[in-house]
Amino acid sequence: MVVKVYGPHCASTKRVLVCLVEKGVEFEVVPVDVTKGEQKDPEYLKLQPFGVVPVIKDGDYTLYESRAIMRYYAEKYRSQGVELLGRTAEERGLVEQWLEVEAHNFQPPAYELAMHVLFGPIFGITPDPKVAEENEAKLVKVLDIYEDRLSKSKYLAGDFFSIADISHLPFTDYIVNKMEKEYLIRERKHVSGWWDDISSRPSWKKVIDLYRPPI
Amino acid sequence: MVVKVYGPHCASTKRVLVCLVEKGVEFEVVPVDVTKGEQKDPEYLKLQPFGVVPVIKDGDYTLYESRAIMRYYAEKYRSQGVELLGRTAEERGLVEQWLEVEAHNFQPPAYELAMHVLFGPIFGITPDPKVAEENEAKLVKVLDIYEDRLSKSKYLAGDFFSIADISHLPFTDYIVNKMEKEYLIRERKHVSGWWDDISSRPSWKKVIDLYRPPI
Structure with a gap:
């Protein structure tokens, strides 16, 4: 099927x-x-x-x-x-943790930023530079925590690729390739390396x- | 341990x-x-x-x-x-679906409502009746979909209790017992029965x- x-x-x-x-x-x-x-x-x-x-x-x-x-x-x-889920209950737990972080900490400001920089007009939203700025500031704080995490492990949940990493691909792609905000990723050495790694996978x-x- | x-x-x-x-x-x-x-x-x-x-x-x-x-x-x-996860991959899938619905559709308006009706002053937020009203309207739409779902199965993910149901307990408790918004639950027969069921569990x-x- x-x-x-x-x-x-x-x-x-x-x-x-x-x-x-x-x-x-x-x-x-x-x-x-x-x-x-x-x-x-x-x-x-x-x-x-x-x-x-x-x-x-x-x-x-x-x-x-x-x-x-x-x-x-x-x-x-x-x-x-x-x-894509880790090999132990503890690894799976960390996959779930970072999937939740993506959903609650990364995605909301990345989405608002995309709406007010990229897609607003398509959906009848007037882009507001102040909203874009506020959400970029939120994203900066989140990415600083990611930088710390990724300085200690190759991927978010550990030294293995998982659905927690996959979940970040679409909106990080907007940040890097569509919104002229690549610096948010490139200013952070470990986030930058992680992005190069996951975005070069044939699946993506x-x-x-x-x-x-x-x- | x-x-x-x-x-x-x-x-x-x-x-x-x-x-x-x-x-x-x-x-x-x-x-x-x-x-x-x-x-x-x-x-x-x-x-x-x-x-x-x-x-x-x-x-x-x-x-x-x-x-x-x-x-x-x-x-x-x-x-x-x-x-608490269902017995098959398909049941687990539905547990995950309703856990995501809780996180993305139920919790945000319930949280905003609680902030602007109950907890704002504790956290330095001035309660805004308009924000409360907007979020109650969002919650009404979500609960209408829940009513339809719960007319077809005893719990959210199926005929078994799961972490998807557990996840709704704290904020539904605020709605029913702390915010004088019990009607949101009681006006919906199946949501009301579901709430009585899950909130009467000894664990809660x-x-x-x-x-x-x-x-």
């Missing part, structure tokens, strides 16, 4: 796609044009009642929330492809090449 | 405590007075660099982020106490009785 992934051009969906590529799971994509509000269509809301992407269909099984989908496939195909190159953003 | 849990009086820490009680894991608590800003003390920041509660110490192992800690103990003591009664909020 081929996994159907809805909304491949969106940032959060790319997390899922990279995970599937790393695990060697076959998938097909179903376009959802969020610039036209297709994620609020009644048919789509039957799959994802909150009206956001992504969602997957795998036979009769439907699942949403990008980080939940990554966990599901990383666990279901544990012995296939790259191990494949996904970013196939499914260009609107967001 | 007894697990040390920092900041037992805070909402997010209570998730962890309920999980530990359900799994029959022994713990001791270490007070962190967030009304005095103790979560920003240098010694505390060595454990949790973002300066928030909770964090746990289990021998040499340190872990933060309440939902990550719940996952760790629910997994580590899988065969002990109540099963024990935790709420032992560790009263400031937040």
